Amino acid sequence: MPFKVVPVLTPFKGKEIDGDKFKDHCRRLLEDGIDMIFIAGTNGMGPTLSFQERKKLAEYCSDIPDRVIFQVGSLNLEESIELAKIARAMGFYAAAAIPPYYFGGIPEEWIVRYYTEISGIMDTFIYNYPKFTGYDVNADIAKKIRKRGGNIVGVKDTVNDIDHMLRYKYVLDDFLVFSGPSNYVLYAALNGLDGAVAAAGNYATEMFVQILDDTARYGRTNQIIIDEIIDAASRYGQWASNYSLVRILRGYDAGDPRPPFYALDLESEEKLRTEINAILRRYGKYPTR
Numbered sequence: 001m002p003f004k005v006v007p008v009l010t011p012f013k014g015k016e017i018d019g020d021k022f023k024d025h026c027r028r029l030l031e032d033g034i035d036m037i038f039i040a041g042t043n044g045m046g047p048t049l050s051f052q053e054r055k056k057l058a059e060y061c062s063d064i065p066d067r068v069i070f071q072v073g074s075l076n077l078e079e080s081i082e083l084a085k086i087a088r089a090m091g092f093y094a095a096a097a098i099p100p101y102y103f104g105g106i107p108e109e110w111i112v113r114y115y116t117e118i119s120g121i122m123d124t125f126i127y128n129y130p131k132f133t134g135y136d137v138n139a140d141i142a143k144k145i146r147k148r149g150g151n152i153v154g155v156k157d158t159v160n161d162i163d164h165m166l167r168y169k170y171v172l173d174d175f176l177v178f179s180g181p182s183n184y185v186l187y188a189a190l191n192g193l194d195g196a197v198a199a200a201g202n203y204a205t206e207m208f209v210q211i212l213d214d215t216a217r218y219g220r221t222n223q224i225i226i227d228e229i230i231d232a233a234s235r236y237g238q239w240a241s242n243y244s245l246v247r248i249l250r251g252y253d254a255g256d257p258r259p260p261f262y263a264l265d266l267e268s269e270e271k272l273r274t275e276i277n278a279i280l281r282r283y284g285k286y287p288t289r
Contacts (some may be wrong), residue, residue: 002188002212003195005069005156005178006034007041009202009242010049010057011255017053019060021255025202026060028252030067033209034201036093037061038156040071042129043199043242045258046098051079058086065091071127073097077114084121094153096125101133111141116150123151129158129180139167146172156180156197162187169193182230186223189215200226202254203245225283232275236268237261244269248276 006029011021026037039061040046040054049057054072061068072083072095084095097118099111115137118124126145130136137155145152157165158180165188168177179188182200189196189212201208204226210218229249233241239261246254247269256263264272280286 002193003035003176003178004033004201004209004212005036005038005195005197006201006205006208007038007043007197007199009246009254010040010044010046010258011243012045012258013255015258017056018255019056021253022057023060024252025246025254026064028250029201029205030064032205033213034205035195036067036069037064038069038071038096038197041096041127041197042132043202043239044071045239045261046071047074048258048261051076051083054083055086058083058090058092061092062090066093068092069094069096069125071096071098072118073099073127075100075102077117080118081121084118084124088122092122094123094125095119095121096127096156098127098129099133099135099137101135104134106135108141108144111135111137112144112148112150115145115152116148119145119151120149123153125176125178126152126155127158128155131158138164139171142168142175143171154178154194160184162191165193166191183223183227185211185226186215186219188212189219199242200230202242203249204229205250221283225279225285228279229276232279233272236264236272240264241272244272245276248273 011018070087072080087095128137154176156178168175176194179196182198185196207222211222240257244264
């Protein structure tokens, strides 16, 4: 079966991470068929987290080490390396690293060195998100990192291009290739990728699992529903709506995002709930309460 990976939300209560809600959310996901959690990623507010906050997230996962991929990448390579050492010491499945971002015109050689240094600590996934980072760590660059001695074992490829994802498999046949966008889970299943990392797994957990475990029966309809949910949520601010969607679709509280990603007010959350219920009814699913 393909790997089912969720980039988990990081719950906040005021200015602090709510560790109890984080652990509860992770536990529920793993109990409901998720294989691994991806912590401190984009949907986990990773770029907003300090070194100490990311370290704290890792510590919260101490009882499930082999089911954790820890996103350690940042603009501070020393901190990234220290976080990778923490991941190794805790026995995590792997680290992941987004490339250096914000600064344009970074030479390819620097990208290769960056990943070679981080992956020298432990098995590392490339987290490729060119829309946000401005840099595409494509299959050819991955091959160069390997040739340099980098211990990269796979990629979370957040692009809307299945051919781009498949190229990693052509160039590095032992590479684990996970699709990144939530609207590409079905493509991952149909094209033989190794799995999917999908933010929708935070709230549409059962549908996400079904797409990958029973594609013929559930794949098309579930993917359409997820796509429509994402489209509805985007009108309220996707990053904050993800937290509301956990309450709406899974029936428990996974906390709030961190400003400047502002939580939906009660009126907006109820409007979103109404839209989600209309989508579910349209496809014969039970509405939420």
